[in-house]
Amino acid sequence: MKNNIFKIAFLIWAALWAWFIVRDLLVKDNIETYKVLAGRDLEGKRSYITGDRLYEFLKYCKNNMPEGARYKMTGLEDGSIDKRRAVYYLYPSLELNEPGYVLDAQNYILKKNDGA
Amino acid sequence: MESTILFIYILLAVLIGFNILRLVTFGKGLSFPESLAVSFGIGIGFISLQMLLYHFLNIKFDILAMIIPWAVLPLLNNLLFQKNKAPFNNLSKPSQPKDTRFKIFNICLWIGIIFEISYAFFRALIKPIESYDAVAIYAIKSKIFFLAKSIPADYFGAFTNMFPHPDYPLNIPLFQSFIYIALNSLNDQLVKVIFPLYFLAVVVMLYYAIRRFAGHTYSLVFTFVLASIPQFNAYAANAYLDLPLAYYSFASAIFLFEWLRERKSFALLALSAVMAGLAGWTKNEGLLYCVVSVLSMLVFFMFNFEKMKWRYVIGMVLYAAIIFLILAPWMYIRTRYHLVNTDVGAISLNPLHILRQSHRLGPIFYEFQKQIFGPKKWNIFWIAVLAAFALNFKKSFTGTLRYITIFLVFTVSGYIFIYLISPIDINFFLQKTWSRFLVQFLPIAVYWLAIILKKDVKE
Numbered sequence: 379m380k381n382n383i384f385k386i387a388f389l390i391w392a393a394l395w396a397w398f399i400v401r402d403l404l405v406k407d408n409i410e411t412y413k414v415l416a417g418r419d420l421e422g423k424r425s426y427i428t429g430d431r432l433y434e435f436l437k438y439c440k441n442n443m444p445e446g447a448r449y450k451m452t453g454l455e456d457g458s459i460d461k462r463r464a465v466y467y468l469y470p471s472l473e474l475n476e477p478g479y480v481l482d483a484q485n486y487i488l489k490k491n492d493g494a
Numbered sequence: 495m496e497s498t499i500l501f502i503y504i505l506l507a508v509l510i511g512f513n514i515l516r517l518v519t520f521g522k523g524l525s526f527p528e529s530l531a532v533s534f535g536i537g538i539g540f541i542s543l544q545m546l547l548y549h550f551l552n553i554k555f556d557i558l559a560m561i562i563p564w565a566v567l568p569l570l571n572n573l574l575f576q577k578n579k580a581p582f583n584n585l586s587k588p589s590q591p592k593d594t595r596f597k598i599f600n601i602c603l604w605i606g607i608i609f610e611i612s613y614a615f616f617r618a619l620i621k622p623i624e625s626y627d628a629v630a631i632y633a634i635k636s637k638i639f640f641l642a643k644s645i646p647a648d649y650f651g652a653f654t655n656m657f658p659h660p661d662y663p664l665n666i667p668l669f670q671s672f673i674y675i676a677l678n679s680l681n682d683q684l685v686k687v688i689f690p691l692y693f694l695a696v697v698v699m700l701y702y703a704i705r706r707f708a709g710h711t712y713s714l715v716f717t718f719v720l721a722s723i724p725q726f727n728a729y730a731a732n733a734y735l736d737l738p739l740a741y742y743s744f745a746s747a748i749f750l751f752e753w754l755r756e757r758k759s760f761a762l763l764a765l766s767a768v769m770a771g772l773a774g775w776t777k778n779e780g781l782l783y784c785v786v787s788v789l790s791m792l793v794f795f796m797f798n799f800e801k802m803k804w805r806y807v808i809g810m811v812l813y814a815a816i817i818f819l820i821l822a823p824w825m826y827i828r829t830r831y832h833l834v835n836t837d838v839g840a841i842s843l844n845p846l847h848i849l850r851q852s853h854r855l856g857p858i859f860y861e862f863q864k865q866i867f868g869p870k871k872w873n874i875f876w877i878a879v880l881a882a883f884a885l886n887f888k889k890s891f892t893g894t895l896r897y898i899t900i901f902l903v904f905t906v907s908g909y910i911f912i913y914l915i916s917p918i919d920i921n922f923f924l925q926k927t928w929s930r931f932l933v934q935f936l937p938i939a940v941y942w943l944a945i946i947l948k949k950d951v952k953e
Contacts, residue, residue: 384947387878388715394873395606395722399613402724415620420683427624462630465657469637472656 428463435486436467446470450477453484503676511537513567519761528702531695539772542668546823549645596711603714610721614690617731622683628733631659636670650831661833665776692741693730696937697721703748704944716944725871729933735777736933742773743783744937755894767813771820784817786904854920858913861924886946898942905935
């Protein structure tokens with residue numbers, strides 16, 4: 379009896395397992411994402427997951443601020459995943475008081491903060 | 495080219511872990527695949543501890559300066575344990591003969607397990623680190639350490655508070671920076687390979703742990719069960735630290751249970767303590783597993799009070815001492831720099847406060863049942879656990895199994911306690927954490943299920 383319950387439970391398990399894989403790949407459309415990612419290099423992948431426009435802007439800021447510059451960022455919600463990724467990519471520049479630069483991530487504008 | 499270098503340095507970490515394993519187990523060891531799985535985590539843990547030590551000694555993270563000191567280990571092992579080449583008698587080999595029945599079924603299970611492992615590697619390596627905590631808490635720290643080739647002198651004083659959770663231990667961020675230093679580039683895609691490797695290591699350890707009391711097919715079934723749980727596989731790819739913690743807590747638990755069963759070898763206790771210490775060095779929740787392990791030993795003493803032996807007491811003191819030794823440097827830093835959890839803040843342990851928080855039990859159990867009966871993340875695993883517990887209630891608390899049951903009861907109680915004392919909004923906290931906390935003790939629960947169903951299932 380218990381053996382049969384075990385077998386039935388395992389069959390349910392296997393059926394659900396197969397469905398979850400199909401769901402993960404096809405229903406959630408992850409295959410499309412994987413296809414795009416597979417065709418990109420590391421920079422391209424970072425850009426894809428961050429959003430191409432935002433990533434380009436962050437790269438532009440990084441290239442046009444001195445290393446370790448202080449900045450203030452606007453246009454991204456504090457604590458949002460985009461903000462966290464921006465902080466990560468921009469390091470060693472840091473968001474600190476008396477910033478030398480202002481990054482407007484909504485309008486993609488980098489400004490020198492003359493008042494600093 | 496980078497992949498080759500990565501492979502070499504991962505192999506070096508395993509080799510370092512392998513030699514530490516031999517030292518901890520007095521020159522004995524485990525069967526080879528299990529040794530590799532255990533050595534992987536030990537290697538990572540001790541390399542990151544070494545990097546923390548270099549911070550105290552003001553030594554830069556130079557790859558040679560980090561590798562060369564470990565060369566003394568193989569020499570030491572050869573010198574100390576030249577004659578002692580035999581592995582643990584009771585741990586070396588699976589005690590059950592390999593059955594040749596169910597060939598097709600076994601092949602299907604193998605295909606399932608290999609698919610899940612490959613899928614974990616694929617999902618981890620297809621994209622760089624991108625998920626929230628992985629970027630905000632861990633990757634940023636490894637980037638800081640990599641660029642500075644050290645933990646900067648003012649890191650704990652000023653730096654760390656600019657980022658969330660300054661109190662989180664540094665095991666994995668430091669090892670990630672070790673990989674970056676080895677590669678000489680911040681490849682936050684390749685570095686993710688350590689997470690599916692942890693996944694693979696847990697799967698291997700589970701298989702061998704079950705093989706000690708069951709046959710090949712039975713072990714494969716439960717190995718497949720663990721590998722195919724969607725949430726567990728997802729956490730092998732997202733660069734969160736819940737799966738590495740699951741690895742350390744599981745390794746610690748199985749060697750502790752093995753000691754509670756055989757009650758002889760100090761080496762088992764030492765190995766369990768090392769893994770418990772490394773669990774605490776991986777995530778704050780790891781401290782819970784340190785406490786639960788010690789409490790489980792106390793329960794063992796209670797049940798065996800009349801047959802008590804001095805070596806049990808010595809064993810427990812040694813156990814706590816090893817955990818303390820591993821955690822001491824990090825605890826020193828936490829205390830010295832007042833590193834506190836930015837979310838949790840100051841926790842009140844006042845019994846009255848805890849009593850006042852008891853209204854939280856409603857949402858807690860509501861979230862528990864949501865996870866238990868929601869198959870998207872767990873298939874029917876938790877339903878099976880509940881059913882097995884209900885049908886085998888008495889058996890759960892007999893023999894060595896009772897210590898595993900008690901271990902799990904303590905663990906869940908510990909999490910409930912954290913939910914009760916935390917000042918965070920309970921619904922938010924539960925939604926963000928409970929499905930992750932479950933990952934942390936999932937392998938132990940699978941192991942428990944395999945034991946409790948063993949006598950019910952004919953192989």
